[in-house]
Amino acid sequence: MPVAAGLVLAALLLPLLPVGGASAEPKPTIAEAKKKLEKLNHEADEIVEKYNQAGEKLKRAKKKYRDLNADLTRQNAKVSGLRKELVTMAVSTYQVGGLTGWEGLFTQPDPGAMLSGLATVDQMSASRAQSLNAFDEANEALRTSRDKAKTALAEADETRDELAEEKAKADKMVKAQTKLLRELGAFRTGDPSSTGIAYTGPASGNARSALDFAFAQVGKPYQYGGTGPGGWDCSGLVQAAWRAGGVSLPRTTWEQWSWGAGRKVSLDDLQPGDLIFSEGLGHVSLYAGDGQIVHAPQTGDVVKVVSLSSYGRRLVGAVRP
Incomplete structure (x- = not known):
């Protein structure tokens, strides 16, 4: 093959060859x-x-x-x-x-x-x-x-x-x-010393005390296995909140769901303070009233108040302490 023709062929193939001998893995899109x-x-x-x-x-x-x-x-x-x-x-x-x-x-x-x-x-x-x-x-x-x-x-x-x-x-x-x-760019460290926010919802009695406690934890980091006071996981937060409300709940979501076997309520009939469980019983939150919940979501997030419609997890049921 003439040298000139070889150079032309090499130039045509060059863009197809991986740089450094391996192709870089494409970065995933945000979605x-x-x-x-x-x-x-x-x-x-x-x-x-x-x-x-x-x-x-x-x-x-x-x-x-x-x-x-x-x-x-x-x-x-x-x-x-x-x-x-x-x-x-x-x-x-x-x-x-x-x-x-x-x-x-x-x-x-x-x-x-x-x-x-x-x-x-x-x-x-x-x-x-x-x-x-x-x-x-x-x-x-x-x-x-x-x-x-x-x-x-x-x-x-x-x-x-x-x-x-x-x-x-x-x-x-x-x-x-x-x-x-x-x-x-979505990792949130949280503040273990956060004093949270005031609860102004419609709850009363023991449920009010539970929600007052939970809202006072807003801004603190999610921490798996966390039972406070500087960090919480979902069931640890719910257990501590209802302890402040005078009710002793078990530690884990599975145990809390089992404990509430005779206390289950319809998701269409929620009241402030009710425990809301996700499918698979891996997550639990507290209903705050007015279509909102307070919960400790997951790693890289903080205790926060969000609308129930944006919960992001499929629900399995609720328990009223």
């Missing part, structure tokens, strides 16, 4: 990035819920172990006390039951005194048998307590591992969300 973020947020709801459930499971396992360990300590003390009692009784029996003691008993000139002495021996034998039985029962209870405490400790270790696994998943998800939000 594509938002769609990806929506998918990540949905996945994060489920992951954070599992993380919270594992955390609550660990708390229960630790409490169970502490309670059983306290019972084990009490049983140990009881067995030790009974053991001392048996030693004292054995020494006493030896002293009374020796040759001198028995000879003195049967050489009593008074038959009444001899019968009284025999009755004392019978009572002592019965008491000894009772103490022996109590000691055996206490020992058995001690073994049972020790086995239960050992099992509870193993459960706590297992749930600790489960929590670590879910935390690793959540951390990975948060990293992906944060990266995408920063690319979109």
Whole structure:
């Protein structure tokens, strides 16, 4: 091939060849990035819920172990006390039951005194048998307590591992969300010291107290696993708000939904303070009245008040505390 023709062919092919040996991945459009973020947020709801459930499971396992360990300590003390009692009784029996003691008993000139002495021996034998039985029962209870405490400790270790696994998943998800939000210029750090805004809606009574608390958290950052005071996740905020309203709610969205099994209300009949759950039960918010909700949305956002119509999650139902 003539050199000139080769140069012409090379010039024609040059625009088609990748620079540096590889083509650059096209940057997603804003619409594509938002769609990806929506998918990540949905996945994060489920992951954070599992993380919270594992955390609550660990708390229960630790409490169970502490309670059983306290019972084990009490049983140990009881067995030790009974053991001392048996030693004292054995020494006493030896002293009374020796040759001198028995000879003195049967050489009593008074038959009444001899019968009284025999009755004392019978009572002592019965008491000894009772103490022996109590000691055996206490020992058995001690073994049972020790086995239960050992099992509870193993459960706590297992749930600790489960929590670590879910935390690793959540951390990975948060990293992906944060990266995408920063690319979109939409990452909000929030202010852990925010004093929020005043609630001016139609709520009254306990619901008013709950919403007053929730609105006072507006502007604070979303933080998965957050139970305040500087950061919240969705169920942590709802739990704390209704605690201020005098109602004790469980920690996780699944537990809150289950707790409200007999308190469910129609989404067409919402009242201020009602808990609103998204499909999949990965997210919960508080209805504030007048078509608004207050909630802790997701990573890279803050506690805020938005219209229910812009909620962005498919709803599954509501619960009235």
